[in-house]
Amino acid sequence: MRTSVALSLLVAAATGVAAQNPLPTAAAVTNNPVGLVAEAVLPGNIKGKVVAKSGEGGVGVQFNVELSSIPEGGPFTYHIHVNPVPENGNCSATGAHLDPTERGETPVCDKSKPETCQVGDLAGKYGAIPEGKTTFSANYIDKYASLVEGTGAYFLNRSIVFHYPNKTRIACANFKITNVGSAPHPSESGGEDHTGTVTQTISSAAPIGTNPAQTTGGAPSPSGTMPVTAGASFSTSSMTGVVAALLGGAMMLML
Numbered sequence: 001m002r003t004s005v006a007l008s009l010l011v012a013a014a015t016g017v018a019a020q021n022p023l024p025t026a027a028a029v030t031n032n033p034v035g036l037v038a039e040a041v042l043p044g045n046i047k048g049k050v051v052a053k054s055g056e057g058g059v060g061v062q063f064n065v066e067l068s069s070i071p072e073g074g075p076f077t078y079h080i081h082v083n084p085v086p087e088n089g090n091c092s093a094t095g096a097h098l099d100p101t102e103r104g105e106t107p108v109c110d111k112s113k114p115e116t117c118q119v120g121d122l123a124g125k126y127g128a129i130p131e132g133k134t135t136f137s138a139n140y141i142d143k144y145a146s147l148v149e150g151t152g153a154y155f156l157n158r159s160i161v162f163h164y165p166n167k168t169r170i171a172c173a174n175f176k177i178t179n180v181g182s183a184p185h186p187s188e189s190g191g192e193d194h195t196g197t198v199t200q201t202i203s204s205a206a207p208i209g210t211n212p213a214q215t216t217g218g219a220p221s222p223s224g225t226m227p228v229t230a231g232a233s234f235s236t237s238s239m240t241g242v243v244a245a246l247l248g249g250a251m252m253l254m255l
């Protein structure tokens, strides 16, 4: 009897490990057309633009986000959404986030593992716009977004959307190519690696550190007071330990 209980616990634990599927990972893009530049200019609510250009040697996409007239509230997230903004400017028509690996919305993006995040989740990977700021600027290289037409992570036929913490869409814009560029030259690839560097300059209407209570459910803010999202994931090693312990227990009971 006790043996069977131990064994069923063991089976449950082993099933738990099997169900803990790793998140799919996005492939790094190394063949973006060199010199290609596109920009998404925001029409209002938030002013500014997002410039996307091919990384050095066609490796990754360099994003430059320059915003002003940011409304009160926040932190604000932003993403690449799958559909372009229609003529009437309705941000709701832009659909879901660009997610060619189909990893979905949960678990929340872990910025230390950007390859496991939605490709379009730029705020998740590189930081949201903190509350209490009127301007924001960020500059980073994303390895997984693509400027190669026809690939799943291609985004120049899509849009960028900014959200309030409750996910309401504040502003959105389509990318427009401003410089076509050319196919990458093989000998030019493998240049200096800027990947993963994120620089942000933020000017503040209110002095830093006087933020009122953080609204719940917001994306992690890039300021020093980054809320750590509670992880619901099990580490494989600890689960293996549990299985080993249960196995040991079952053996003992059977002996």
Ligand SMILES: [Cu+2]
Pocket: 078, 079, 080, 081, 097, 161, 162, 163
């Ligand atoms: Cu979005």
